[in-house]
Amino acid sequence: MCSQASIPHKFTLAVSAAIILSSSVFIFSASAAAETKTVTASIEPEIVVTEHRARINDNKINYQAIAGETILEDSKGLPLASIFSISYLRTDVKDVTKRPVTFIFNGGPGSASLWLHMGLFGPKRVVVPGDATDDGAAPYPLVENEYSMLDESDLIFIDPVGTGFSRALGDNKGADFWGVTEDAKSIAEFMRRWLIEHGRWNSLKYLAGESYGTTRAAALVDELQGGWTDISINGVMLISSILDFSHARYQPGNNQPYIGFLPTMAATAFYHNKVSAVDKAMGLEAFIDAARQFAITDYALALLQGNRLDSATYQNIRTQLARFTGLSENYLDRVNLRVSASRYSKQLLRDQDLTIGRLDSRYKGVDYDSGGERTDNDPSGYGIDGAYTAAIHDYVYKDLGIKMTRPFNVLSYEVNRGWNWNVSGKQMHYVNVAPMLGRAQRENKDLRIFVANGYFDFATPFFATENTFADNGIDNSRVSMHYYAAGHMMYIEPDSLAQLAKDIRHFYHPEKR
Template sequence: MLLFTNIKNSAKRAITVCFILLSTLSVCSVTAAESPSAAAKVEPEVVVTEHRARINDNKINYQAIAGETILEDSKGLPLASIFSISYLRTDVKNSDKRPVTFVFNGGPGSASLWLHMGLFGPKRVVVPGDATDDGAAPYPLIENEFSILDESDLVFIDPVGTGFSRALGENKGADFWGVSEDAKSIAEFMRRWLIEHGRWNSPKYLAGESYGTTRAAALVDELQGGWTDISINGVMLISSILDFSHARYQPGNNQPYIGFLPTMAATAFYHDKVSAADKAMGLEAFIEASRQFAIKDYALALLQGNRLDDATYQATRKQLARFTGLSEFYLDRVNLRVSASRYTKQLLRDQDLTVGRLDSRYKGVDYDSGGERNDNDPSGYGIDGAYTAAIHDYIYKDLGIKMTRPFNVLSYEVNRGWNWNVSGKQMHYVNVAPLLGRAQRENKDLRIFVANGYFDFATPFFATENTFADNGIDNRRVSMHYYAAGHMMYVEPDSLAQLATDIRAFYHPEK
């Protein structure tokens, strides 16, 4: 268990300012002052730069603060270094009432570059919007007209083991790798940030993607669960997974087969594996029909198991073939139960192609077409080169970071070492959704924004709907949004524009 104390920022820093005339950019290198206990301390590297940008048709001035925050134990000894990039708008008269949004990705084991360089940040990398491979450098890195910086200050956080963040001293990364451990360290970072920047009384928002939505729920509980309460105004869940029973295929658990079916229907529709009559319905109407089949006839058929009579079995199989685009012969072989990993290999097998997991609009070519599962995810290798190049180019050139240790985009070590116990309780399936329900009951202003991609096989939208239908969540304060794209819906231009519009509206519930 990590012990964090209420250590104020070592505010007595000596600040060396150096001006570099690069257009409107100035760079300030900040170094902590020497102190009697300097030998026991780690000096954080922090770089401050000034910028201007046109965002949402408005010219704004902002400050970027990129660097380390040192978390300390009760004796003032360093525990970990958390790397973050903060963007503070400087052309506003009163920042006290301006929202601040803390942003992170998932994995677990991912740095925050995806939401940073794809949606929220002032610069974004452009990848092909038609679900084709991003190829090799150079990649377009442009001013992000869709950035949310006009509405809220932004803080992008890389948890320990991701980005430049790391454990310090005798501490190990594994001390921070877990549902509860991670939430504690990020909560302490946030507390420190609010003190250092004088923003304790500002509206506060969390934005997480994928496992980052799990983190957001655990983090809200950590922040609001005690008397030192950091109340949250809103939580943005992008490609949400809160209850992992909906994503864990194993004998006896039928939840994933139900939750993934409408994503299969969307995918079959996109790749023209449905009838002409169903195609004429349009994507959303076809998805709605698949929802009704999944939650009613299909769910009941799975529950009955081998008690299902032959006529009902055949009727179910026919409808399942309709919505999945798979043959009834194949559905017989898998006993009416198609996993996502099998589906992404099987759907276009007759074309010697696979479809993506993160975004099933993407198509890939495997070593051969006879295998059980994809060699790799074409929607993963279809964008990772661009995002990795973009974050490295940006932090070194635009922000002036001098660190040379590796920047961990996605750490398998963190992912494999993750402790899935919640608050010390071992759970076969992690479910943090009830934490959001409790947070709403104890904070009347807490609202939840949920963004879903129709073509997302990592965190399927219907599984999210099923999660929010239960777990004590007040859906009057939940807004669900859908996009004709995948897990990272912002790689598709129309979805990016709509998502940015929807998020901006979320900051203004009164309108």
């Protein structure tokens, strides 16, 4: 339930140059500075404060929503960027300093934070069909979110530059902020200013990211904890994690994706009844575990041997691969025992003239024709995007009272295509930020990691995540792995949402374990 109080409140947040000026892209020429000075005077960031009540986790709570812009500035007071965020602060607690704060973002790169906001963490959520059918057209149910984490922690949803309402200002370009390192620096500076502004520097601090947001979280922890102005993090929540991109980039000579994606193919074949009756009787998790063991042992060794594989072993691997993927041995012959996720999405249900989803392989789609190599589009993407897009627009304008009329970027392809994948100035063929989490743990004894995996996720497959966490110097005694019978956004499935919320609540309370 939302009250009608709406209090416009405007102010400019100055930003320290200590972090931002570490990159040459933020240095202005004299002429640019003079030109931008005019722009500075006209910028009046809108911040709207509203008061609300809600029932969350069987508790009635009062909270304040603060929605609006933070202007990042350089040392001369010239604007760099406007970052839009929505903060939820509980107002019926006696001592807020003992209350955690959780900074939340999605991925892409190029995505706004609406998915975790309107699907899991926020006080309102949009309801989409949980049975992997299309969301259709408006109206969509927007309901009070009993699973919100607002009873456990204050929540800050961040839209990085180029997403949501966030944008570069003055002579700066969005590309100045689009990169693994550039992005982490700007978000770290936003967080530093937020902690100062709200007097929460000594509060417990958590990060929560989804998809590329998990990559961002690792790079952000490194940025926050890597210097003497240390912002130590208590916990990181990785939802549909991807930290080492060698597990997701198909290229001749790189066999990691074929190994990492296989158990997801097994889960998908099981769901769509493409496995034998004997395997079906095993149950989903037992069948997945059998696929894990095959993938990391016989299959991995066979891929490593390449054309040195003898005929009998090749035939055995092909038979087992057919068992776990639901594909014919004839097809597996033609692809040399290597099935990419994109091919699999088109091939598994080709006999039914159907495709399966990438974000969630429970979804089925229909292409223009059934003869192609790849799907026309992702049915698990267009199956939910209408609802989430409508929900965030309706919510920020009606419930929060935002008056901005510039476009809200749900997912920007411009940001995605313009992303700088170099890490700290070093060119990396495959980005791997997992060692940053290992180092962060070694330098912070309290840092814990929560990982949520969807069995039907072809964007960030769970076994690839397991393989990443088996290496990279990560202390797995401080890592909790969780699995859900859903896809990339596992919270769209009702049972998975309830379990995920329960698991995250436990993560906030390690003392109770």
